[in-house]
Structure formats: C-alpha cells, structure tokens
C-alpha cells in the first residue's frame with residue numbers, strides 16, 4: 001500500500017478554476033483532514049478523485065492511476081466515499097444495508113439468497129462501526145451519527161481501501177463525535193482516510209495532519225497548531 005498521491009490536479013468549470021493545481025500526499029494508514037472556507041474546492045477535489053468531476057493532472061492510489069476512469073471503476077479499485085446526506089436504505093435494517101453493500105459486485109441474485117449466518121466481514125464491519133446491537137433495526141430509525149457509521153460500514157464491506165468522508169461529525173452529539181474520532185483511528189490502521197471537516201474542536205482532538213485549501217489551492221499543511229499559527233490561514237480561514 002502506497003496511499004494517495006495527487007499531482008497538479010486542476011478542475012475548471014466553464015473557465016472558472018475550482019481546483020487550481022493541487023499536490024497532495026496521503027500515506028497509506030494516515031488520516032488526513034482537509035479544511036478551508038466554503039468554495040475552497042474541497043468537494044471538487046474529492047469529486048475529481050472519485051471520477052465525478054473531470055480533471056487534469058494525476059491521481060494515483062496504491063499505484064493505480066484514477067484520473068480518466070469512470071466512477072464505478074474507481075470505486076472498484078477501492079475508493080469509497082460518503083456524503084453529508086446519508087445514502088443508506090432507510091426502510092431496510094442495518095444488516096440488510098450491509099448485505100446489499102457486500103453483494104454489490106456479485107450482482108442482484110446474491111441479494112435474493114437467504115442468509116443463515118452473518119458473513120465474517122459483515123460481522124467485522126458491524127463491530128467496527130459499533131452497530132452490532134442495532135443490526136436488526138431499520139436504518140431510517142437510527143440517529144444521524146449511526147447512519148454515518150453505517151455508511152462507513154457499507155464501504156468497509158465493499159473492500160474500500162481509501163475512505164473519503166465529507167463532514168462525518170456534522171450534526172453529531174459529543175459522544176458520537178468521540179466515538180467517530182476513535183473509529184477513524186481504527187479505520188486508519190488498515191485504510192487510507194481523507195476527511196473534509198470544519199469542526200475545529202474535533203480536529204484539535206483527533207487530527208494529526210491537516211491540509212488547508214483556499215481558492216482551489218493548498219494554502220498550508222501541518223498539525224492543527226501549526227496551521228492555526230500560519231498567518232495565511234488566519235487571514236483567509238479564521239478571519240483574523
């Protein structure tokens with residue numbers, strides 16, 4: 001595993017430069033937090049990595065070039081993404097959601113087969129995402145935080161190796177935030193994790209390395225303390 005390497009990434013919408021030449025290295029096993037004011041290009045960067053936005057430059061993950069491939073091809077290479085709005089199937093149970101996700105690359109017939117036991121990787125995912133006790137509950141009845149964890153579990157059973165998470169702790173309780181911080185640490189033991197996050201309290205507690213974007217570029221990189229002390233960051237991001 002070599003992690004994620006982005007070189008000179010550019011995304012232009014009708015002449016507007018949303019991402020203007022980004023270089024980013026996220027080693028395997030790291031959790032990288034990306035912050036920056038609204039419109040900085042964070043979502044577009046992730047869109048480009050996942051094939052949703054047309055981009056130039058290079059994006060390699062574990063030695064494979066991602067740019068130019070279709071969204072589903074990139075997903076099959078182990079790139080998983082969550083969105084701020086949950087995409088779980090609300091009318092299905094937690095376990096059924098994981099089952100569907102686990103069977104996604106084997107075709108719809110797999111889903112019709114009755115399960116007599118829980119496959120080991122689904123069980124392992126349930127434990128990682130802390131939802132074993134609610135596995136038979138309808139996903140629609142879960143609190144927001146647990147839905148976010150279910151999304152992560154669905155990527156886990158799909159064998160995602162790179163996790164791109166969009167504001168996972170937005171709207172979470174303190175307890176859910178703490179649990180999410182621990183979950184991200186556990187995830188990073190075997191996966192590469194990139195998190196767009198605004199919550200500075202959360203970052204202070206759980207972030208080792210933060211990348212600050214502004215106007216489509218990388219403005220600063222380092223520990224939370226380092227980037228907060230960077231006058232360029234204070235000017236554009238913290239409004240000092």
Ligand code: ADP
Nearest residue numbers: 013016018036037038039040041042043044045
């Ligand atoms: P962030 O996630 O940091 O808030 P975005 O990546 O969403 O920033 O947006 C970066 C810039 O690109 C913004 O100015 C936004 O308006 C613009 N943008 C994003 N998507 C599109 C699009 N599909 N077409 C035109 N402009 C876009």
